[in-house]
Amino acid sequence: MALSAAGLELEVVGREITGRPVPGRTHRSYGSYLLGLPALVLTSLLLVPMLVTTIEAFWTPDGFGVANFAVLGEPAVLLAIGHTIAWIGVAIALVALALGIALAGHRVTSLWSFLQPALIVPFAVSALVSGAAFRIIFDPAPERGTISAIFGDGAVWLGPGLFWVVLVSAFSWTWLGFAVALFRAGLDSIPDDLIRTVNAEGLRGWRRLRAVELPILRPISGIVTLILVVATVRLFDLVLIAVPDPMQDDADVLTLRWWRVTNATDDHGRPAVLALVLFVIVAVVALTGMRGLRRSWAMPSSAVPPATQRPRARVRPIRRRLGLSMAVSLSVIWLFPAAVLIITAFHDPNAAGLRGWWSSDGLGLGSFVAASNAGLWQALFSTVLVAGLAAVLVLVISVPTAYVLAWGGLPQWLGKAAITVFVLLAVTPLPMYAEPLRAAFTSLGISGSRMSLALVHAAAGLPFGVLLLRAAFASASPSLVSEALLGQLRQSEVINQVRQTYRPVLVAVAILEFVLVWNDFVVGFLIVGPGSTPLSLVMWGEARQFATSAGTVAAAAVVSSIVPVVLLWRFWPTVVRGLTVGTKP
Amino acid sequence: MPFKITSKSSVWYRKALFHEKDLPVPQRWSEWVELNEKLRQRGVRPLALPGADGWMLTDFFENVLLGCSPEAYTNLAGHRARLSTEPAVEQALTLLGRLWAPPGTLAGGVRRSLVQQYSDAVVEVFGHHRAAMVVAPDFVEPLVRDYAHSDFGIFTFPTVDGDQVHPVRGGGTAPLVVGGDVAVLTAPASEAARNLVELLAGSQAPLPWIRGYGGFLAANQHDPGAPYSPELRELAGQLTGNPRSIRFDLSDQLGPLGGSEGLWQVVQKFLKDVGERGEDQVPPAVDRALVRLSELEELEG
Numbered sequence: 001m002a003l004s005a006a007g008l009e010l011e012v013v014g015r016e017i018t019g020r021p022v023p024g025r026t027h028r029s030y031g032s033y034l035l036g037l038p039a040l041v042l043t044s045l046l047l048v049p050m051l052v053t054t055i056e057a058f059w060t061p062d063g064f065g066v067a068n069f070a071v072l073g074e075p076a077v078l079l080a081i082g083h084t085i086a087w088i089g090v091a092i093a094l095v096a097l098a099l100g101i102a103l104a105g106h107r108v109t110s111l112w113s114f115l116q117p118a119l120i121v122p123f124a125v126s127a128l129v130s131g132a133a134f135r136i137i138f139d140p141a142p143e144r145g146t147i148s149a150i151f152g153d154g155a156v157w158l159g160p161g162l163f164w165v166v167l168v169s170a171f172s173w174t175w176l177g178f179a180v181a182l183f184r185a186g187l188d189s190i191p192d193d194l195i196r197t198v199n200a201e202g203l204r205g206w207r208r209l210r211a212v213e214l215p216i217l218r219p220i221s222g223i224v225t226l227i228l229v230v231a232t233v234r235l236f237d238l239v240l241i242a243v244p245d246p247m248q249d250d251a252d253v254l255t256l257r258w259w260r261v262t263n264a265t266d267d268h269g270r271p272a273v274l275a276l277v278l279f280v281i282v283a284v285v286a287l288t289g290m291r292g293l294r295r296s297w298a299m300p301s302s303a304v305p306p307a308t309q310r311p312r313a314r315v316r317p318i319r320r321r322l323g324l325s326m327a328v329s330l331s332v333i334w335l336f337p338a339a340v341l342i343i344t345a346f347h348d349p350n351a352a353g354l355r356g357w358w359s360s361d362g363l364g365l366g367s368f369v370a371a372s373n374a375g376l377w378q379a380l381f382s383t384v385l386v387a388g389l390a391a392v393l394v395l396v397i398s399v400p401t402a403y404v405l406a407w408g409g410l411p412q413w414l415g416k417a418a419i420t421v422f423v424l425l426a427v428t429p430l431p432m433y434a435e436p437l438r439a440a441f442t443s444l445g446i447s448g449s450r451m452s453l454a455l456v457h458a459a460a461g462l463p464f465g466v467l468l469l470r471a472a473f474a475s476a477s478p479s480l481v482s483e484a485l486l487g488q489l490r491q492s493e494v495i496n497q498v499r500q501t502y503r504p505v506l507v508a509v510a511i512l513e514f515v516l517v518w519n520d521f522v523v524g525f526l527i528v529g530p531g532s533t534p535l536s537l538v539m540w541g542e543a544r545q546f547a548t549s550a551g552t553v554a555a556a557a558v559v560s561s562i563v564p565v566v567l568l569w570r571f572w573p574t575v576v577r578g579l580t581v582g583t584k585p
Numbered sequence: 586m587p588f589k590i591t592s593k594s595s596v597w598y599r600k601a602l603f604h605e606k607d608l609p610v611p612q613r614w615s616e617w618v619e620l621n622e623k624l625r626q627r628g629v630r631p632l633a634l635p636g637a638d639g640w641m642l643t644d645f646f647e648n649v650l651l652g653c654s655p656e657a658y659t660n661l662a663g664h665r666a667r668l669s670t671e672p673a674v675e676q677a678l679t680l681l682g683r684l685w686a687p688p689g690t691l692a693g694g695v696r697r698s699l700v701q702q703y704s705d706a707v708v709e710v711f712g713h714h715r716a717a718m719v720v721a722p723d724f725v726e727p728l729v730r731d732y733a734h735s736d737f738g739i740f741t742f743p744t745v746d747g748d749q750v751h752p753v754r755g756g757g758t759a760p761l762v763v764g765g766d767v768a769v770l771t772a773p774a775s776e777a778a779r780n781l782v783e784l785l786a787g788s789q790a791p792l793p794w795i796r797g798y799g800g801f802l803a804a805n806q807h808d809p810g811a812p813y814s815p816e817l818r819e820l821a822g823q824l825t826g827n828p829r830s831i832r833f834d835l836s837d838q839l840g841p842l843g844g845s846e847g848l849w850q851v852v853q854k855f856l857k858d859v860g861e862r863g864e865d866q867v868p869p870a871v872d873r874a875l876v877r878l879s880e881l882e883e884l885e886g
Binding site: 140141143156158159160244245246247249260263264265350353354544545546547548549 | 638694699701703707708712713731844845846849850853
């Protein structure tokens with residue numbers, strides 16, 4: 001409805017309905033509960049072992065008790081717990097940094113066209129790959145390591161104390177871009193009306209940030225923090241590949257300590273206690289995060305944000321050029337580790353073992369040949385199968401489950417409880433279920449099979465998929481739902497709307513699961529064993545003598561990164577839209 | 586069914602350097618200590634230590650221990666003695682400490698040694714020429730050849746004899762620590778598995794490794810015509826007819842105590858404590874190592 005008088009145009013803007021429609025009590029059919037059955041079966045792969053671990057933590061030769069908890073007093077364990085908590089601090093600092101970058105860069109459009117692809121690459125590659133890249137860059141031998149060559153023979157990078165620099169850089173490299181991209185998506189989703197209002201009211205600087213941007217980014221901050229905290233708590237392979245053996249004790253985190261204690265004794269109780277402590281830490285973080293999120297997650301999205309470019313404030317040319325040159329240099333820095341890997345891969349193994357990537361000696365394909373002799377192609381095939389199977393399983397099972405949770409008419413308490421369980425499962429650290437699963441697989445004689453690897457991955461990935469899909473389903477436009485229910489809309493239109501709304505989140509779930517499985521090392525290494533030979537285990541095997549295999553490791557890293565990088569590159573906007581669809585203000 | 590043997594008692598050195606400086610190859614511990622002193626005086630660091638590979642350091646230690654007392658070694662392997670209370674262990678750690686303690690001994694210093702894997706140590710010696718020798722098993726042969734081309738030689742781990750200042754009786758013979766890979770058939774093994782193991786038992790089976798990769802000693806030593814390199818042929822010869830004390834890798838026989846959370850770390854920390862810190866640091870470092878060992882043994886029960 002628009003009024004026009006004396007050149008002035010007035011427009012009445014109605015507020016959109018928010019909140020999900022509240023259905024009246026109807027006759028409940030319990031048949032829809034059956035849709036949750038496959039998820040229950042699959043997650044029992046996690047739930048039963050978790051129960052076993054919990055019992056083991058309290059089981060002592062004299063019956064139930066807390067004697068096993070004495071392990072928490074061991075200096076090595078205290079150190080590991082301290083490190084894990086410090087890592088959580090690192091994760092939170094990264095979130096803040098990412099928020100700052102997103103806010104600062106938001107108004108310079110040209111920045112993103114350069115920076116975005118550079119920021120995706122690190123997120124797409126595995127922890128082993130980024131660890132390998134940074135270990136090559138920080139190699140303590142001045143002939144091989146970039147940093148050692150620049151700063152001379154003084155500091156032993158990777159040595160005591162300094163390996164933290166390497167670890168934190170590698171971790172930030174992986175996650176910073178991802179966090180920035182999500183924040184950016186959040187900023188982009190600020191409604192135009194709101195921006196116009198804020199501009200008209202002349203809100204600027206800190207006040208504008210507090211009044212507009214921060215509240216709008218709150219749900220996204222919650223998710224980003226959660227994802228990063230879970231990533232720090234799961235730290236394992238990065239430390240294993242980046243830190244040389246004798247320093248690894250000093251770099252211990254709880255997951256590693258759990259693994260070491262598991263290997264050092266036949267006792268099940270003490271490692272179980274460590275697993276439980278780790279679980280409690282993550283659970284507290286996750287539940288706190290979700291409490292803040294719950295309300296926002298049920299908010300409707302205004303369907304799909306239009307893909308068209310929204311008009312932006314004009315930026316002065318000098319600022320534009322500044323932004324552009326900053327973007328170019330930032331992306332060059334950000335892509336540097338990847339470039340080092342690629343160039344190292346094109347050196348022969350001997351040359352890569354002797355000199356750094358900048359040397360022109362021994363250029364060639366020798367490292368790729370060596371990697372291929374190490375079983376790279378078979379591993380590639382194996383990984384495609386396992387990752388594909390896991391992604392399909394997660395998709396097929398999480399859709400009906402998420403539907404039941406969103407629209408299945410569950411009693412409120414049950415819905416809440418189910419969501420809490422899925423949140424906890426989504427963040428459950430591997431030590432909670434690894435040992436009982438491994439033992440079960442071994443006794444069944446299926447350890448090392450690709451099928452069991454895919455099943456474990458699917459079980460571990462399912463909760464996150466369900467949560468994401470549920471948030472999306474629950475956020476479907478209420479008018480659409482009500483109109484569809486009342487039959488005011490043509491069926492084809494409803495289907496079309498639903499397809500548009502849910503396609504991104506389905507793609508996001510499938511792509512993320514595929515990439516996560518593709519890049520996994522820990523599940524393959526700790527639970528299923530070497531028989532299934534995923535790519536990461538081949539890389540790990542080659543990395544045993546790191547420096548002299550740097551060429552081979554780099555070649556394997558490059559080949560194994562192509563698929564996830566291309567996939568995420570191609571589907572990035574969809575993935576981001578899918579990840580944030582439930583968080584639209 | 587043993588398939589592969591690893592000979593772990595060789596010292597790989599730069600032949601041309603020894604020739605150029607007119608240095609003899611040592612046969613006894615005292616000669617080795619003397620040689621290292623001469624190298625240091627001429628500005629050459631004697632050793633590259635792969636401190637990041639704990640098992641390489643325990644191999645080094647085991648060689649000294651076996652040189653000190655084959656009986657003690659046997660008792661320890663048979664779980665009839667404890668590492669923390671066995672006098673030969675203290676003696677071996679002391680000798681080892683004195684070898685590693687003089688400043689200027691280790692390529693890259695102790696901090697770099699601790700981040701070096703065995704392959705890095707080989708590159709330090711034969712690639713970057715920052716040290717003269719590396720103690721390493723037979724399987725480094727292809728790597729050494731890659732970087733040294735033909736400028737390398739092997740001498741056997743010296744016989745422990747002590748010297749005038751630090752008399753040590755020693756076992757009298759050169760130590761020979763070996764490791765190995767065996768094929769194991771479980772009770773319900775299939776016919777195919779049985780056939781595979783039978784095939785691997787033949788003297789022809791290891792030939793592809795010997796010929797294709799090098800650095801491989803066959804457990805089946807019945808093929809006199811095996812195409813070993815001259816160096817590996819010598820090592821193969823040591824396995825059969827000689828009077829050296831042959832023992833299987835000790836740390837592999839100690840369970841978790843001999844592993845990455847046990848002896849590996851003890852020797853790594855010992856290296857951290859003594860490396861290039863001077864001889865007066867050796868006794869307290871040995872004490873600390875023995876305390877750590879007894880703590881670990883407590884934990885094992």
